[in-house]
Amino acid sequence: MAWKEVRSALPAGNYYYSGNEAAAEGAIAAGCRYYAGYPITPSSEIMEWIAVRFREVGGVFIQMEDEIASLSSVIGASWAGAKAMTATSGPGFSLMQEGIGYAAMTETPIVIVDIQRAGPATGQATRVGGGDIMQAKWGSQGDYPVIAISPWSVQEMYDQTINAFNLAERYRVPVILLAEQAVGHLRERMNVVEKIAIFNRRKEKGAAPFGAGDDGVPPMPAFGEGEKLLVTGSSHDDYGLRKVADPLVQARLTARLHNKIVNNREEIIQHEDYYAEDADVIVIAYGFTARSSLFAVEAMRREGKRVGMIRLKTIWPFADSLIRDVGSRAKKIFVPEMNRGQVAGEVMKYTCCDIIPYNQTDGEVIHPNTIMGELRRLL
Amino acid sequence: MAGDMEEYLRPGVRTPFCPGCADRILVRLILRAIAELKIDIDRMLFVSGIGCAAWIPSPHFNADTLHTLHGRAIAFATGAKLFNPELITMVVSGDGDLAAIGGNHLIHAARRNTDLTVICVNNMVYGMTGGQVSPATPMGIFTSTTVEGNRERPFDLCKLVAAAGAEYVARYSVSQPDTLVSSIKRGLETPGFSFIEVISPCHIQFGRRNRLDTAAETLRFFAGKCLMKDEAEGLSPEELRDKIITGEFSNGRNQAD
Ligand SMILES: Cc1ncc(C[n+]2csc(CCOP(=O)(O)OP(=O)(O)O)c2C)c(N)n1
Ligand code: SF4
Ligand SMILES: [Mg+2]
Numbered sequence: 001m002a003w004k005e006v007r008s009a010l011p012a013g014n015y016y017y018s019g020n021e022a023a024a025e026g027a028i029a030a031g032c033r034y035y036a037g038y039p040i041t042p043s044s045e046i047m048e049w050i051a052v053r054f055r056e057v058g059g060v061f062i063q064m065e066d067e068i069a070s071l072s073s074v075i076g077a078s079w080a081g082a083k084a085m086t087a088t089s090g091p092g093f094s095l096m097q098e099g100i101g102y103a104a105m106t107e108t109p110i111v112i113v114d115i116q117r118a119g120p121a122t123g124q125a126t127r128v129g130g131g132d133i134m135q136a137k138w139g140s141q142g143d144y145p146v147i148a149i150s151p152w153s154v155q156e157m158y159d160q161t162i163n164a165f166n167l168a169e170r171y172r173v174p175v176i177l178l179a180e181q182a183v184g185h186l187r188e189r190m191n192v193v194e195k196i197a198i199f200n201r202r203k204e205k206g207a208a209p210f211g212a213g214d215d216g217v218p219p220m221p222a223f224g225e226g227e228k229l230l231v232t233g234s235s236h237d238d239y240g241l242r243k244v245a246d247p248l249v250q251a252r253l254t255a256r257l258h259n260k261i262v263n264n265r266e267e268i269i270q271h272e273d274y275y276a277e278d279a280d281v282i283v284i285a286y287g288f289t290a291r292s293s294l295f296a297v298e299a300m301r302r303e304g305k306r307v308g309m310i311r312l313k314t315i316w317p318f319a320d321s322l323i324r325d326v327g328s329r330a331k332k333i334f335v336p337e338m339n340r341g342q343v344a345g346e347v348m349k350y351t352c353c354d355i356i357p358y359n360q361t362d363g364e365v366i367h368p369n370t371i372m373g374e375l376r377r378l379l
Numbered sequence: 380m381a382g383d384m385e386e387y388l389r390p391g392v393r394t395p396f397c398p399g400c401a402d403r404i405l406v407r408l409i410l411r412a413i414a415e416l417k418i419d420i421d422r423m424l425f426v427s428g429i430g431c432a433a434w435i436p437s438p439h440f441n442a443d444t445l446h447t448l449h450g451r452a453i454a455f456a457t458g459a460k461l462f463n464p465e466l467i468t469m470v471v472s473g474d475g476d477l478a479a480i481g482g483n484h485l486i487h488a489a490r491r492n493t494d495l496t497v498i499c500v501n502n503m504v505y506g507m508t509g510g511q512v513s514p515a516t517p518m519g520i521f522t523s524t525t526v527e528g529n530r531e532r533p534f535d536l537c538k539l540v541a542a543a544g545a546e547y548v549a550r551y552s553v554s555q556p557d558t559l560v561s562s563i564k565r566g567l568e569t570p571g572f573s574f575i576e577v578i579s580p581c582h583i584q585f586g587r588r589n590r591l592d593t594a595a596e597t598l599r600f601f602a603g604k605c606l607m608k609d610e611a612e613g614l615s616p617e618e619l620r621d622k623i624i625t626g627e628f629s630n631g632r633n634q635a636d
Contacts, residue, residue, distance in 0.1 A: 034462045060461045064454065065487040072451040072484075073458030076426070079445060080459040080466065102448055223443040223459055224466050226421045228389070230438055232446035241438060242446075 002169070002200045006031075009057060012194040019157040019184040020087075023113050023177065024049035026161025027085050030198055032111070033059035034082035036070040038092060041125045042181040043115035046087040067092035071099035071112070078108045079231060081222035083165055087113035089181075091122060093132055094139070100174050101140025102233045104257065107210065107218070109168035109201060111161070113177040115184040116338075118363040127363030128181040130287060130338030136176045137316050143254060145261035147268060148176040148316040150286040151183055155190040160313070166199040167268060171217055171260055178315055180338065182288040182365045208238035210253075216260030261317055270313040271322055275301055279308030281378050282330040284323070284347055286312040289336050289366050296371035307375055315343070320350045327351025332378050334358065336366050384414040389441040395434050399594025401579040402431060404553045405500060406439050409471065412563035424466040426456040428481060430507045431581070432473035432500030450480030453488045456495050464494070467567065474501040474515035478534055482514070489543035492571040498563070499536060499574065502581035510584030517621070521588040536576050541629040546571030548629040552578035554602035555625060562627065569630075578605065578623060 009028045017025065024046045027035070035054065037047035047063070054061045060077070064070040070086045077084040088096065093114045103110050114136065118129035136148045147167050151160045157179060164175040204219040209229060211218045218238075221227040230240030235250045243249040261268065274294055276282055285293040290311040297309045310326055312319055327333065327350065335344035336358040344357035358374050360366050387410045396403050413420060421443075425436030429449035437444040443466075447455045452470045460468040470477075477485050477499045488495060504522055505511040512522040512529050515536065519528040541548040547569040551559040559577065566573035578601050580586065586597035601623070608626030611619060 034458065036458060062457070062461060064457075065483055068451060069454035069457070069484055069487070072447065072454035073461070075447075076445065076455035076458030076460075077462040078458075080424075080463040082458075082462040084458065084462075098448055099451070222463075223424045223445070224422065224463055227443070228421070228441055229443045230446070231444065232437060233448060234446065 002202045003197055004200060005195050006198055008192050008194060008196055010192045012192050015190050015192060016187065017154055017190055018045060018187045019151070019154045019179060020045035020115065021049050022154045022157035022190055023087065023161045023179070024053065026158040027111065027165065028053055028057055028059070029158070029196060030083060030162040030165035031200070032083045032085050032165060033057070034074065034077035034084035035059065035086065036062045036064045036073040037086050038064055038067045038070050038088070040089045040092045042117055042184055043087045043089045043113065046113060067095040068099065071096040074110050075099060075103050075106070075108050078110050079223055083109070083169070085111040085113065087115065089115050089117045090119045090129070090132060093135065097135070097139035100146065101142060101144055103174040104140070104144035104146060105233045106231050107172035107220070107257070108174070109172050109220070110174050111164045111168055111177065112174060113161070113179065116178065116180045118361070124363040126181070128288070128338060128365055129361070129363065130180050130289070131342070131361070132178060133315060133339060133342040136178055143258065145257055146174050146176060146316055147171070147261065147314070148178045150178050150312060150315050152287055152290045152311065153183070154186055154188045157183060158190050158192070162196055162198070166197070169199045169201045171264065172201065172220055173261060180288050210236060210240050211238035212256060216256050216263065265317045268314060268317060269319050269322070271319055272311040272313065274309040274311070276308035276310055276326065278306060280306045280331045281334060281375060282326055282332070283307065283309040283334045283336065283371070283375070284312065284326070284343070285309060285336055286315060286343065289338060292366050292368045293336060293371050295368040296375060299368070299372060300375060305379055307379070312343070318346050323347050323350040327353040332356060334375060334378060336360070336371055336374070338366065384410050387413060387420050387441055389438055392438045394439065396431065397583050399582055400431070401502070401553045401581070401598060402435055402500060404556070405577060405579050406435050408553065408556055408560055409435065409498065409563060410440070412560045412567065415560065416564055416567060418467060418567070422465065422467050424456070424459055424468045426452045426459070426468065426470045428452040428472040428476035430473035430476045430505070432471065432502070432506070432579070433476060435471045435500065436469070450476055451484065452476065453481060453484040453495065453497065457488060457493055460493060460495060468495050469567070470495055470497040471500065473506065474499060474503060474536070475505045475513040478514045478536055485540065486543040489540045489545040489572050489574065492544055492546055494570055494572070496563070496566040496573040497575070499576045500579045501536070501576050502579055502585055503533070504581055504585040506581045506584045510588060520585070523588070537574070537628045540574040544572070545574045545629060547573035547627070549627045550576040550578070550623070551625050552601060552605045552623070554598060554605065565630070
């Protein structure tokens, strides 16, 4: 196994960090040593933190000419052997889409932090949004796998950035930390433990770098190791040779890219249950909205109301069997979101129980009182 | 093995190039430069974008190759080179790829003086997609999207890249094989950003629309336009019209102060 226990980059203890700073520290702890970025609110603090800290830990930082270049160079660095990352927000995330598809097709481990702001377009740069959920999954052409994680605290900005690198390396896939401005700019205590587990990409001399391997995830050599690699975003065989008109090659490749994530979803998907066991109304929430939702649910539990919450920590791949299960138990499912119902639509795909979306797109977080008010109407 | 050109070709590869394509010549000339420098090709990384020219290294070269997105080769190469400076990194891509969609990356890499050798394979047209006009198409030339002749001025790519700060800048044609090979060697040996524009004609998409029916005719047409820099000195603008000036335009000394 390529799992390894390593000492955290920061001394163990408590820190008072912003979510963005925590993401930068999580990346460093996970072994990220290449970062390329382009300034954009509300994500720039990640890049600025990295620019300082890479001088101490010995990483390569570069501010590129745009987000297309940032992500392209991150992919290039990953093939040179780096754990590599970039961070951005909506407009930059849009520019990165072609590169995300390329990383998925070439099975390049990379991490992208998207600190979501209010869109569409330039929208409200300093205000919160949650509208990039579907873009994270479907933003580039064709069908391709990604993993997307939704952190709800500064602690998770740290822990889940480490997890994002582990998943990227484990499955050779782009991983998106789909945070919201409210979490990126949140400042609260986080704890660093002495040792963490990290996964480093598997290597095997001479093995097919795009072959099936044991579990659909081939080993990944780096440039400069004498493997004479052919890396291409065109359809390719197990050794990377372009095969752009062979139906069998195309079918095998696209199926394997999909299956290596879907078949391992039990290992990838994380969620948390709060009072969901006996609840009549279940809130399905993620990111910052899960904080407000939990506050509301706990207040109403104290009043004896049978409400509960499921927090989705992983957005993609979607927790389909969890939703099926929840849908078979609950009378109603309430899905509050800072978008026009992107996750609610997914929930509807997997259960036919009564699903009530709540959509707030005013650049503000959803207040616990709002959620309480809505829940009262549903009970 | 260092120095053996045949070993630098990936075994069993069928070339995707049209018969007579000048890029076939360039495959050999780039490898000859590497062989003459006795570089162990396993220390090299070849990065290309999308287009016919981008196929020169991938799959022909028996080395690490990164065939990227249209226009982005230099940005991908930047990441690999910065993370592992040991990789001798060469970018090979077309005029459309490097100068149109990728133009921003080109000037910024030159400005940073990133240690890359960029071969811009200039056929003055978008070969792969059917012969549309490119930012390097000369005025008056017929393409599938300039049916009355191109009315836009082309870039002088060497001037552009030199002005942006590149260490080494040169232009040669595949019809000047020996000087071109020396230039590629100079580029590889120069630390910092090296840019070599190679005139590599496309008879299929460029030639046929401009009454040049064969590969040989197209090659001769361009060869006839090429002048060495010193031959061009003293000629009037009238005499220089339609000429392609070849030679070195920046060779490190410009950057000394
Ligand atoms: C984003 C994007 N836009 C357009 C294309 C289509 N495309 C493929 S190659 C090419 C032009 C290539 O021209 P050039 O770089 O000059 O290479 P040549 O084929 O002439 O050698 C274009 C526009 C693409 N692959 N990706
Ligand atoms: S279309 Fe032109 S550039 Fe492309 S392979 Fe054919 S001759 Fe060469
Ligand atoms: Mg061209």
